[in-house]
Amino acid sequence: MFSFTALADPTRRSIVEMLAKGERTAGEIVDQFSISPPAISQHLKVLKESGLVSVRVDAQRRIYQLAPEGFSELMEWVKQIRQVWNPAQKSKKKRRKKKK
Secondary structure, X not given: OHHHHXXXXXXXXXXXXXXXXXXXXXXXXXXXXXXXXHHHHHHHHHHHHOOOEEEEEEOOEEEEEEOHHHHHHHHHHHHHHHHHHOHHHHHHHHHHHHHO
């Protein structure tokens, strides 16, 4: 559940929301915050290690983007929780399994 830990921090959530709108260079990300560049670098490192973002190097620039595959853990968890909210969905799955 490392992705949940990574998203527990409001700065990292803000970075993810920013990257959801499109890729950004490290400098562009730093410019959006009032904390130091090394602090943002640490946040980006945590997001990268958790698999939520990826980075590519273009000359001197590091370009960050969301890594969709990194969100699979979160999506699976949401799917499980939604079954609690929607018992009809759970019943459909059980009926499909019985037909097989």
